[in-house]
Amino acid sequence: xxxxxxxxxxxxxxxxxxxxxxxxxxxxxxxxxxxxxxxxxxxxxxxxxxxxxxxxxxxxxxxxxxxxxxxxxxxxxxxxxxxxxxxxxxxxxxxxxxxxxxxxxxxxxxxxxxxxxxxxxxxxxxxxxxxxxxxxxxxxxxxxxxxxxxxxxxxxxxxxxxxxxxxxxxxxxxxxxxxxxxxxxxxxxxxxxxxxxxxxxxxxxxxxxxxxxxxxxxxxxxxxxxxxxxxxxxxxxxxxxxxxxxxxxxxxxxxxxxxxxxxxxxxxxxxxxxxxxxxxxxxx
Amino acid sequence: xxxxxxxxxxxxxxxxxxxxxxxxxxxxxxxxxxxxxxxxxxxxxxxxxxxxxxxxxxxxxxxxxxxxxxxxxxxxxxxxxxxxxxxxxxxxxxxxxxxxxxxxxxxxxxxxxxxxxxxxxxxxxxxxxxxxxxxxxxxxxxxxxxxxxxxxxxxxxxxxxxxxxxxxxxxxxxxxxxxxxxxxxxxxxxxxxxxxxxxxxxxxxxxxxxxxxxxxxxxxxxxxxxxxxxxxxxxxxxxxxxxxxxxxxxxxxxxxxxxxxxxxxxxxxxxxxxxxxxxxxxxxxxxxxxxxxxxxxxxxxxxxxxxxxxxxxxxxxxxxxxxxxxxxxxxxxxxxxxxxxxxxxxxxxxxxxxxxxxxxxxxxxxxxxxxxxxxxxxxxxxxxxxxxxxxxxxxxxxxxxxxxxxxxxxxxxxxxxxxxxxxxxxxxxxxxxxxxxxxxxxxxxxxxxxxxxxxxxxxxxxxxxxxxxxxxxxxxxxxxxxxxxxxxxxxxxxxxxxxxxxxxxxxxxxxxxxxxxxxxxxxxxxxxxxxxxxxxxxxxxxxxxxxxxx
Numbered sequence: 001x002x003x004x005x006x007x008x009x010x011x012x013x014x015x016x017x018x019x020x021x022x023x024x025x026x027x028x029x030x031x032x033x034x035x036x037x038x039x040x041x042x043x044x045x046x047x048x049x050x051x052x053x054x055x056x057x058x059x060x061x062x063x064x065x066x067x068x069x070x071x072x073x074x075x076x077x078x079x080x081x082x083x084x085x086x087x088x089x090x091x092x093x094x095x096x097x098x099x100x101x102x103x104x105x106x107x108x109x110x111x112x113x114x115x116x117x118x119x120x121x122x123x124x125x126x127x128x129x130x131x132x133x134x135x136x137x138x139x140x141x142x143x144x145x146x147x148x149x150x151x152x153x154x155x156x157x158x159x160x161x162x163x164x165x166x167x168x169x170x171x172x173x174x175x176x177x178x179x180x181x182x183x184x185x186x187x188x189x190x191x192x193x194x195x196x197x198x199x200x201x202x203x204x205x206x207x208x209x210x211x212x213x214x215x216x217x218x219x220x221x222x223x224x225x226x227x228x229x230x231x232x233x234x235x236x237x238x239x240x241x242x243x244x245x246x247x248x249x250x251x252x253x254x255x256x257x258x259x260x261x262x263x264x265x266x267x268x269x270x271x272x273x274x275x276x277x278x279x280x281x282x283x284x
Numbered sequence: 285x286x287x288x289x290x291x292x293x294x295x296x297x298x299x300x301x302x303x304x305x306x307x308x309x310x311x312x313x314x315x316x317x318x319x320x321x322x323x324x325x326x327x328x329x330x331x332x333x334x335x336x337x338x339x340x341x342x343x344x345x346x347x348x349x350x351x352x353x354x355x356x357x358x359x360x361x362x363x364x365x366x367x368x369x370x371x372x373x374x375x376x377x378x379x380x381x382x383x384x385x386x387x388x389x390x391x392x393x394x395x396x397x398x399x400x401x402x403x404x405x406x407x408x409x410x411x412x413x414x415x416x417x418x419x420x421x422x423x424x425x426x427x428x429x430x431x432x433x434x435x436x437x438x439x440x441x442x443x444x445x446x447x448x449x450x451x452x453x454x455x456x457x458x459x460x461x462x463x464x465x466x467x468x469x470x471x472x473x474x475x476x477x478x479x480x481x482x483x484x485x486x487x488x489x490x491x492x493x494x495x496x497x498x499x500x501x502x503x504x505x506x507x508x509x510x511x512x513x514x515x516x517x518x519x520x521x522x523x524x525x526x527x528x529x530x531x532x533x534x535x536x537x538x539x540x541x542x543x544x545x546x547x548x549x550x551x552x553x554x555x556x557x558x559x560x561x562x563x564x565x566x567x568x569x570x571x572x573x574x575x576x577x578x579x580x581x582x583x584x585x586x587x588x589x590x591x592x593x594x595x596x597x598x599x600x601x602x603x604x605x606x607x608x609x610x611x612x613x614x615x616x617x618x619x620x621x622x623x624x625x626x627x628x629x630x631x632x633x634x635x636x637x638x639x640x641x642x643x644x645x646x647x648x649x650x651x652x653x654x655x656x657x658x659x660x661x662x663x664x665x666x667x668x669x670x671x672x673x674x675x676x677x678x679x680x681x682x683x684x685x686x687x688x689x690x691x692x693x694x695x696x697x698x699x700x701x702x703x704x705x706x707x708x709x710x711x712x713x714x715x716x717x718x719x720x721x722x723x724x725x726x727x728x729x730x731x732x733x734x735x736x737x738x739x740x741x742x743x744x745x746x747x748x749x750x751x752x753x754x755x756x757x758x759x760x761x762x763x764x765x766x767x768x769x770x771x772x773x774x775x776x777x778x779x780x781x782x783x784x785x786x787x788x789x790x791x792x793x794x795x796x797x798x799x800x801x802x803x804x805x806x807x808x809x810x811x812x813x814x815x816x817x818x819x820x821x822x823x824x825x826x827x828x829x830x831x832x833x834x
Contacts (some may be wrong), residue, residue, distance in 0.1 A: 048691050050612040067544055068612075068687065141705075228683055228704045242680065245529045246548050 020272040027269035031084055031262060038081020046075040046231060054243075057250050064250035067243065072236075076255040079231040080262060086147050087212035094154035094212070095205045101155065102162025102197070103189045106170055116163070120156040128153060129222075132215055136224045146225035150212050158204040165197040199277040206270035210263040217259060233259045333832065335516035336537035336805060339527040341820030349493060350478040351466035352420050357430035358818060359726060360825035363501065364466025364484030367395050367414065367447075368459060370726050372813050374561075374627050376459055380409065380467060380485065384459075390767040393449040393458060394442070401508045403469045404489040411441035416470035418449070431465045454765035456772035460727035487512045487828035496521055512828040537802040540820035542681060543617035546798050553800040556807065557617060558823060560797055560815035561625045562724030564685055565789040566673055567748040568597050569716060578741055586715040586741070586750055590671045593664075595651035596698065597787040602636060603644025603696045604689060610793050613688035614681070621794040623780060627814040630728045632777035633791075634784040644696050655697050662697040670699035673718040677704040682720040685792060714748040715741065721748065722795075724817035728776040732760050735783055749788040756782045799823055806831045 049069035057064040063072035105116035123131065135149035166189075169175055175192050183191075213233075219225040220234025228235055233255055240251035349355040351364050359370055361379065369379040378384070381395040401409040418439040421428050435455040442448050451458060466484055480493045485508070488501035499519040503512045522530070524542060531539040531550050539553075546555055571587035578584045590596055606620035623633030653662040653669050662669040673690065675682040683704055690700035700718070710719055723730050733739060735756050739746030756779050763775035797815050801807055808829035815822035 048687065050688070050691070068684070223677060228677065228680075229702055239680075242525055242542075243544075245525045245532070246545065 017276070020276050023272050024269045027265035030265055034077055034258075034262070035081050035084045035088075038078045039085075041074060041078055041081075046070050046078055054248060057254075063254040064248075066239065066248075066251055072251060072254060075231045076233070076236060076258050079233045079236050079255065080258050082226070082230065082232045083213050083216050083234075083259070084262065086143075086150060086216045087209050089147060090150035090154060090212040090216070091205050091208040093151035094208060095158055095201065097152075098155040098158035098162055098204070099194075099197075099201060102159045103166055103193055105159070105163045106166030107185045107189055107193070113163075116159065120159055123153065123156045128215070129218065132219050133222065133224045136219055141224055141227075143226055143230065146216055146219050149219060150216050153215075154208050154212055158201070158208065161200050161204055162197050165200050166193050169193070169196050203270055203274045203277060206266065206273055209270075210266040213259070213266075214263055334514060335518070336514055336802070336830075336832070337518045337520060337535065338538040338824075339520055339522060339530070339536055339540060340538065340799075340823055341524075341540050341818075342521060348479040349482045349490065349499075350475070351468060351482070351484070352417065352424065352428065352473075352475070352478070354428040354430035355479075355482070356466060357428075357464040358816065358822065358825070359460075359463045360813065360822070361486050361828060362824060363482060363486045363488055363490060364468070365486055366465055366467065367397075367462040369463055370813055372811055374629055374726065374814060376463065379463075380414075381462075386768065388767070390454050390456065390765075391451045393451070393462070395447045395449075395462070397445040397447065398508065399445055401485055402506055403472070403483055403485055404504055404506075405469060405472050405483045407469050407471055409467070409469075409485055410444050411447045412444075413470045414447045414467055415439045415441050416473070417465065417467045420468075420473070421465065431461055433461060433465075454767075456764055456766040456769070457727050457729050459769070460725075460729070463726070488517065491516075507828070509828070513831050514827070517827065531800055537805050538807070538823065539800050540823070541798050541800060543614040543795075543798055544681075544684075546615055546617055550800050552804075553802050556799045556801050556809075557796040558799070558809075558812055558815055559627065560724055560795055560817075560822070561628055561631075561726075562722055562795050562797075562815065562817045563621050563624060563791060564682065564720060564722050564793050564795060565621075565791045566686065566689065566718045566720050567714060567789055568600070568718055568787070569714075569748075569750055570597075570752065570786070570788050571750040573716070576741060584715060584741060588671055588716050589667050590669055591718065593651060593653075594786065595647045596653070596669065597790070599644035599647045599696055600693060600698065600790050601787045602638055602640050602647075604692055604790070604792070605639035606792055608639070609685065609688040609692050612691070613684040614793065614795070617798060618793040618795045621791050623784070623791050624730075625724075625794050625814070628726065628728075630731075630773045630776040632780040634781065641695055648696065648698075653697070660694065660697060661699045668699065669697060670701070671717055672701045672703055672713075673720060674703050674705055674710050674713045675720045676707055676710060682722070686718075686720050689790070689792065711744055714745070715750070718790075719748055721745075721789075722817055724815070726816060728763065728772070731776060731779055732764065735779065735788070736760050751783065751786070751788040753783060753786065797823065804833050806833055 047070065049065070052061070052065050052069040053067060055061050055065040061071050061073060063076060065071055066075070101116045101119070105113040131153050132149045135152055136145035139145035139148045169192065175188060178188055178192065216225060217232070217234040217237065220232050221238045223238070226232040226235055228239070236255045237252060240248070240255070244252055347355060349363065351357065356362055356364065359366065361369065365379045367379060367381040368376045368384065371377045378398070380397055380401065382398045384393060384395045386393055395414070397409065397411060397414070403409060418433065418436065421431060422433045422436060425433060435451050435453060435458065436449055437452045438450040440448050449458070466486070468478065469483060472483055481490050483489070487504050487507045487509070489504050490499070491502050492498070492500040498521065501517050503515050505511045527536065527539050528541060528545060530536050531553060534552060546557070568591040569586070569588040570592055572592045573585070573587040573589055575583050576586050601622070610616060610618045610620065620638070622635060622638070624631040626633065648662060648669070652664045654664070655662045657663070673686045675686050683702060686702040690702050693700060705713070713719065723734070733746055735751050735753070736747060737752040737757055740750045759775050759779040759782060763772050763779065766772035766775055797820055807823065808826050808831070811826040811829045812823070813825050815825070
């Protein structure tokens with residue numbers, strides 16, 4: 001009996017690993033498609049067309065049009081694409097900062113460790129949205145401001161993770177051995193620490209992404225991010241608020257759903273990757 | 285209800301033990317108070333036939349109501365009266381003043397006050413109150429940016445009902461200042477309490493003012509022109525969209541809306557579009573790019589290589605299709621404008637036909653703007669015929685307007701990029717790029733502000749086009765120094781003739797203020813004055829004439 005069940009198992013196509021890979025694949029395909037579509041799209045697709053003001057969703061305009069007759073479908077894609085670009089850049093920068101600070105803290109110890117911890121506490125102590133607004137405002141708002149704000153505020157959590165991982169193996173024998181063999185702390189970090197923290201780090205980056213996108217949209221929605229002339233999800237959503245009382249529901253619903261889908265897909269991808277890469281659950 | 289509640293409490297009183305008595309007494313007291321409150325509320329509901337709730341925008345919510353500090357410097361009767369006011373024909377008429385005289389040398393203004401006018405606190409209005417109000421403002425000019433009295437040398441009471449102003453120098457728009465400043469009582473004035481509970485002579489007195497929330501006024505039964513019919517008016521502050529929703533659910537009698545909402549319908553309300561003198565224009569920097577030294581010695585980049593060319597400015601002005609821009613941006617609300625409105629006594633706009641696309645193209649080509657690379661945008665000496673227009677991010681209407689213009693002038697081969705930003709940045713950007721402005725006031729000093737060359741850079745938002753014209757400067761000085769109103773008006777009109785050919789501003793639209801008004805309310809359209817710039821507030825200019833229909 002037990003043999004039977006064992007022999008049957010591989011026949012199930014949707015085993016856990018495949019499911020996970022499929023989810024992760026779907027998430028990346030969706031995001032890459034949106035990103036590419038937005039970047040390659042000609043601005044005329046979401047250009048002004050006053051003869052088609054406030055068209056409800058139809059075949060020609062699947063997401064309807066806004067108060068300037070701009071097609072909401074293409075505008076939302078372009079906006080989401082902008083948001084994803086900002087999110088990608090921001091999580092790349094944030095995660096590199098986190099890696100550098102986390103490893104330095106763990107390996108150098110002493111004052112460096114205390115300083116990094118102090119920075120982490122400082123950043124986490126300030127409400128995130130306020131910090132975002134402050135930085136964005138300081139950098140002159142607009143695309144530059146919001147990108148800088150999102151990039152510079154998402155590192156503390158990841159820094160803690162990286163530091164904790166690195167601390168675990170700091171006193172391992174092979175690490176101590178490489179020190180004895182005359183390797184510098186930088187070499188140790190590069191050769192022993194980075195491979196060790198990589199799974200945690202990668203998952204962290206992926207999970208950072210939805211945060212970054214949401215925060216970009218939030219800061220823009222509040223008026224401290226992208227200006228109105230650039231299509232961004234936050235701009236689109238805040239504009240739609242002006243017309244929601246007159247029943248133009250499509251201006252808010254569809255872009256909102258697209259943002260939600262992007263964020264949830266990324267979240268699902270991150271969670272699934274975590275299961276796959278984590279040695280404890282990876283072989284379940 | 286009140287009685288039954290009391291009886292219940294009395295029965296309780298005898299039945300319960302002594303130790304609970306205290307508690308019960310407290311509770312019953314509370315209940316009695318509650319009953320009283322409810323009784324009062326019922327009374328209120330009963331006379332809600334005489335009271336209305338309005339939303340007229342955010343304008344006065346963040347500032348003091350004290351006229352000494354610039355509160356309600358709009359020039360119409362509400363809580364206060366000024367010496368003179370503007371009537372529906374845009375002419376000045378006496379308000380608190382019965383008549384006024386201007387001396388031969390135009391340095392002395394003498395106002396005769398009406399007799400028997402009382403403040404809302406019961407004290408009588410005399411010349412002393414007028415002198416007190418003006419002297420207080422002059423002593424604290426820094427607190428009042430709305431009414432500029434720096435030209436006044438002296439204010440004195442000649443007798444109980446005569447006030448005489450002596451000016452330091454000729455200043456023909458002084459009449460406008462006396463129309464803006466409400467008079468407060470000299471005895472009762474208190475700088476702190478007048479921020480919230482001021483006392484004036486006006487048709488309405490303040491009952492309650494919660495900053496950024498609500499202002500409640502009640503009719504002044506003793507108003508010298510007769511008590512208003514509407515007993516109680518509540519002004520609420522909220523978002524435009526929230527106000528619209530509230531109006532839909534029947535909670536507002538008057539609601540200001542943006543033009544894009546006019547096509548909507550609200551049950552029990554009708555849309556009103558009211559005439560204004562408010563004109564939207566785009567400043568087109570007239571100077572060649574150069575560096576100027578500012579007041580603090582800093583270098584400021586000014587000028588624009590494209591708009592400094594007269595042919596570009598002229599092509600824009602005659603080539604743009606204003607009606608289509610208005611249709612696209614404002615749902616067709618507003619009138620095409622090519623200058624100041626003719627509902628102003630000094631308005632003198634040279635009318636011309638617009639949307640002359642062919643002629644505009646020809647002008648551009650003659651001066652060397654030719655599309656050589658076929659991208660739809662003209663070039664001259666390697667410079668593309670393109671510039672930016674900035675709009676404040678808190679006023680989406682101006683963005684819509686600029687975007688519609690940009691869309692429309694593409695046909696001329698001119699590329700305009702529309703951007704939104706803060707007022708602080710606009711002040712700087714206006715030196716080199718276009719900006720959407722809104723202007724509308726009774727005082728012709730707006731011409732001085734917009735066209736006098738010395739205001740460029742030195743005055744915030746002053747002469748944003750950097751317009752330079754010696755004849756215009758001289759005429760503006762003449763107008764200000766004029767001896768009589770007629771002479772001043774003639775000079776102001778002449779200035780407009782002088783700058784008309786230079787097109788320093790692209791005038792677009794004379795906006796209309798849009799409201800939804802409850803069908804039970806009559807806002808007395810005949811006595812509405814043309815609205816000055818005021819984001820919706822000016823509808824209350826004749827609040828005292830409003831009536832609730834039976």
